[in-house]
Amino acid sequence: MASVRRYSPQLLSKLKLKYEASEFSAQFVNGYWRTSKLSLRQQGDLRKACLVHKVDPSVLGIPALPPKKVLRAKPPKGHKADRTKPDRMAKIQAALDNMPNTIAQWKAAKQAEKAKAKPLLPF
Structure with missing residues (x-):
């Protein structure tokens, strides 16, 4: 059974901000890679907090999740x-x-x- 997730005030304060799409992925600027403003874990937490607080993530500028890849069905090897x-x-x-x-x-x-x-x- 899943427990109730409690979010920190810092994370909840991020729900009030507006983000650009470039802040969610690494950028190649002036010959160097710049990391994203929010890590993938933070992005996931932010997306979950949006769902809990009934806020649409796309309104904040959070990109939609990529579609899941279909796993290749391999036949069993056998003897x-x-x-x-x-x-x-x-x-x-x-x-x-x-x-x-x-x-x-x-x-x-x-x-x-x-x-x-x-x-x-x-x-």
Whole structure:
């Protein structure tokens, strides 16, 4: 459960000021980077204080929040055996489909080897 947020008088006094858009981001001036007037944490606190006190942040000059990025949905990695299973099964199926030709080649090679080992002369 969220607790009630109490804001300091310093922060609440900032609700009465008007800001320019340049005060909320770093500026490159005369070859140097100038930090923003309010840090991102202070900007967030100021935005929250505006919501609590029902003040529109855009009236004060506070820029709108950038849209949230959509996270890329990555498929789970899983185990390597599970990832490579379709390829292995396809390879096995192709070997089974080609099995009659493989057996015929093996038998022919075996007969040729047997014939080669047989002597030419009968004695």
